[in-house]
Amino acid sequence: MTVEQQDCVALDQFPVGMRVLAVDDDQTCLRILESLLHRCQYHVTTTNQAQKALELLRENKNKFDLVISDVDMPDMDGFKLLELVGLEMDLPVIMLSAHSDPKYVMKGVTHGACDYLLKPVRIEELKNIWQHVVRKNRGSNNGDKKDGSGNEGVANSDQNNGRANRKRKDQYNEDEDEERDDNDDPSSQKKPRVVWTVELHKKFVAAVNQLGFEKAMPKKILDLMNVEKLTRENVASHLQKFRLYLKRISGNQQAIMANSDLHFLQMSNGLDGFHHRPIPVGTGQFHGGAAAAGMRPFPPNGILGRLNTPSGMSGVRNLSSSPSSGMFLQNPTDLGKFHHVSSLPLNHIDGGNILQGLPMPLEFDQLQTNNNKSIIAGNSMAFPIFPTQQQSSLPNNNNHLVLEGHPQAPPSAFPGHQINKRLEHWSNAVSSSSSTLPPPGQNSNSLISHQFDASSSSYSIPFCDSTIPLNPALDHTNPRAFYRATDMDSSANVQPGVYYDSLQMRKSGNYGPTTDAMLSSNNPKEGFTVGQQKLQSGFMGGEAGSLDDIVNSTMKQEQSQGDLSEGDLGYGGFSSLRTCI
Amino acid sequence: MQRQVALIKQSLFDQGYLDEQFIELEELQDDANPNFVEEVATLYFKDSARLISNIEQALERGSFDFNRLDNYMHQFKGSSTSIGASKVKTECTMFREYCRVGNAEGCLRTFKQLKKEHATLRKKLEQYFQASK
Numbered sequence: 153m154t155v156e157q158q159d160c161v162a163l164d165q166f167p168v169g170m171r172v173l174a175v176d177d178d179q180t181c182l183r184i185l186e187s188l189l190h191r192c193q194y195h196v197t198t199t200n201q202a203q204k205a206l207e208l209l210r211e212n213k214n215k216f217d218l219v220i221s222d223v224d225m226p227d228m229d230g231f232k233l234l235e236l237v238g239l240e241m242d243l244p245v246i247m248l249s250a251h252s253d254p255k256y257v258m259k260g261v262t263h264g265a266c267d268y269l270l271k272p273v274r275i276e277e278l279k280n281i282w283q284h285v286v287r288k289n290r291g292s293n294n295g296d297k298k299d300g301s302g303n304e305g306v307a308n309s310d311q312n313n314g315r316a317n318r319k320r321k322d323q324y325n326e327d328e329d330e331e332r333d334d335n336d337d338p339s340s341q342k343k344p345r346v347v348w349t350v351e352l353h354k355k356f357v358a359a360v361n362q363l364g365f366e367k368a369m370p371k372k373i374l375d376l377m378n379v380e381k382l383t384r385e386n387v388a389s390h391l392q393k394f395r396l397y398l399k400r401i402s403g404n405q406q407a408i409m410a411n412s413d414l415h416f417l418q419m420s421n422g423l424d425g426f427h428h429r430p431i432p433v434g435t436g437q438f439h440g441g442a443a444a445a446g447m448r449p450f451p452p453n454g455i456l457g458r459l460n461t462p463s464g465m466s467g468v469r470n471l472s473s474s475p476s477s478g479m480f481l482q483n484p485t486d487l488g489k490f491h492h493v494s495s496l497p498l499n500h501i502d503g504g505n506i507l508q509g510l511p512m513p514l515e516f517d518q519l520q521t522n523n524n525k526s527i528i529a530g531n532s533m534a535f536p537i538f539p540t541q542q543q544s545s546l547p548n549n550n551n552h553l554v555l556e557g558h559p560q561a562p563p564s565a566f567p568g569h570q571i572n573k574r575l576e577h578w579s580n581a582v583s584s585s586s587s588t589l590p591p592p593g594q595n596s597n598s599l600i601s602h603q604f605d606a607s608s609s610s611y612s613i614p615f616c617d618s619t620i621p622l623n624p625a626l627d628h629t630n631p632r633a634f635y636r637a638t639d640m641d642s643s644a645n646v647q648p649g650v651y652y653d654s655l656q657m658r659k660s661g662n663y664g665p666t667t668d669a670m671l672s673s674n675n676p677k678e679g680f681t682v683g684q685q686k687l688q689s690g691f692m693g694g695e696a697g698s699l700d701d702i703v704n705s706t707m708k709q710e711q712s713q714g715d716l717s718e719g720d721l722g723y724g725g726f727s728s729l730r731t732c733i
Numbered sequence: 734m735q736r737q738v739a740l741i742k743q744s745l746f747d748q749g750y751l752d753e754q755f756i757e758l759e760e761l762q763d764d765a766n767p768n769f770v771e772e773v774a775t776l777y778f779k780d781s782a783r784l785i786s787n788i789e790q791a792l793e794r795g796s797f798d799f800n801r802l803d804n805y806m807h808q809f810k811g812s813s814t815s816i817g818a819s820k821v822k823t824e825c826t827m828f829r830e831y832c833r834v835g836n837a838e839g840c841l842r843t844f845k846q847l848k849k850e851h852a853t854l855r856k857k858l859e860q861y862f863q864a865s866k
Contacts, residue, residue, distance in 0.1 A: 178780065178808060178811055178812050178815075179776045179779075179780055180773060180776045180777040180780055180812040180815055180816060181811060181812055181815045183772065183773050183776055184758065184761070184773055184815050184816075187758075187761045187766060187769055187773075188761060190765075190766075191761055224804075224807065224808070249811075250807065250810060250811035250814060251807075271811055271814055271815060272754050272757075272814045272815045272817075274757065275757065275760075275761075
């Protein structure tokens with residue numbers, strides 16, 4: 153059946169024409185399988201190499217509805233292929249093996265296989281495999297209702313649906329910001345898939361972050377996300393994928409660093425390219441779709457150098473107040489996935505929640521706006537956002553930094569390494585900490601205290617484990633780099649933000665993950681900077697007024713501390729930090 | 734000729750060389766796939782010849798890497814099962830069992846038997862296909 157024919161026919165005759173990719177290194181079995189599948193009236197593509205299969209799948213995500221794969225293959229373990237397909241393309245995968253050992257079956261289940269068939273395969277078993285395609289679609293589209301409208305097939309976000317796949321494909325490639333909630337074919341039982349757009353993913357990550365990565369449960373995430381038409385199943389499957397993804401990329405830092413974030417969403421949404429707003433997110437990967445953010449890719453610069461930024465920190469650009477971008481967090485090594493963080497436009501929600509280890513000039517103005525968005529760092533942890541106050545303290549610097557910062561950004565300034573842990577820690581800390589900000593008790597935190605005072609919301613300042621070694625690179629790098637993980641929500645919902653001061657990082661030791669610790673540090677700047685990984689959560693209230701005050705007071709403080717040399721840090725605000733360090 | 738074909742086939746089944754799986758394969762043969770069974774059989778013998786030679790080399794080396802042998806045999810068994818080569822499959826199972834317990838002698842013996850069955854099946858199938866043409 154030709155593809156075209158298939159299209160027409162498939163529309164109404166699913167499962168006839170369902171496109172299957174069969175992978176088995178054994179030629180005999182493959183041939184037999186192919187024949188059996190043909191007998192079931194599926195459209196079959198075969199390959200005896202897992203690598204080739206992946207290529208085929210990657211080259212066109214909408215080309216197949218289902219994958220059947222052998223378990224023992226010389227070039228790649230079948231389970232590995234299974235995992236990759238699940239993560240990248242989210243297609244149903246059926247395992248095939250001569251091993252009837254329950255261990256293998258279990259492994260198949262845990263790796264996400266839809267089914268496990270024993271060889272020799274019988275045609276009866278193959279006749280029903282289409283159910284997995286339907287099931288998958290229904291599951292992910294659970295929240296979406298079919299409106300039975302227009303069946304162009306385009307509307308159907310279900311990429312697994314072999315029907316109308318051509319049209320769908322085209323459409324799918326268009327910017328899809330929303331979840332598709334319409335199903336083109338009223339007669340089909342499939343529900344449209346949920347498309348995890350950048351926006352949605354951000355919410356997801358924010359929710360996970362809030363709950364704590366380890367404690368995140370689909371139901372709670374769903375509640376937090378508060379998105380209509382999204383079901384617990386959607387969230388659960390996305391969470392699973394996300395976790396697998398994180399796990400996977402944490403092993404592949406190098407290669408993926410640059411693109412992993414984006415890839416996640418890309419993969420999970422089956423979209424390719426960055427036609428969406430490319431926002432690199434630690435793990436959050438925001439898929440390009442974020443047109444909403446209107447972010448422009450931020451050109452990678454020195455700072456971001458490490459980050460590979462296909463996605464740019466466009467967020468920053470959006471900031472009206474200053475050109476500086478949000479924080480870039482990069483977790484180069486640890487998660488491997490952290491890669492550049494897009495600037496967080498404070499003003500927007502989409503706000504970049506990318507926290508990457510890289511110190512980026514903070515966009516203070518943005519902060520003021522209080523968009524509090526959890527930053528999703530590598531592990532979907534939201535980074536605490538520095539209180540706007542703090543940020544505002546560097547407004548000038550910020551800009552200044554922004555402009556030059558990038559190239560200077562210490563590439564390795566990211567405590568990235570442990571960002572994971574940090575985030576987790578941080579995340580936990582955040583979740584567990586009370587909403588009130590602990591009094592800054594000691595000196596250093598005058599800034600913080602100011603902030604606290606000024607801020608109407610309370611927030612906690614979790615610190616991450618200072619397991620990350622200081623990055624000496626920071627020394628000469630842009631000292632001004634700050635990381636701001638997330639926008640602060642103007643609401644009382646304070647999200648801790650990660651705030652990195654490259655200088656700080658460099659010089660300060662590890663800071664314990666407690667607010668108090670930070671507060672008690674002697675380094676005044678510690679209050680709002682994270683040595684290596686200190687996470688500060690500050691809540692920057694939306695009040696500009698208070699921010700200004702804070703800034704002023706901060707500045708004063710800093711000045712009192714030591715010489716403020718603009719040149720040194722790029723912003724006066726930090727000079728004192730330096731000295732303190 | 735037809736009768737001859739039928740006879741050959743019958744004997745293959747009666748003697749346990751082939752099992753139901755072979756019948757399934759035959760059912761897949763149709764106008765679109767007129768020589769399906771023969772094609773599959775050809776593929777099988779090609780593949781299995783390779784496997785046999787690999788196993789042979791591994792055994793000749795003397796150092797019995799049971800794991801590797803088991804892997805080979807697993808593959809062999811898989812394809813033999815798919816084609817319905819019943820006796821060959823049985824020998825494979827036995828071989829694997831010997832591997833499992835580390836019985837080198839048993840492996841060698843079984844392998845010899847396996848080769849024999851394999852060769853016999855091949856010949857018979859060739860006859861069968863010839864007669865069917």
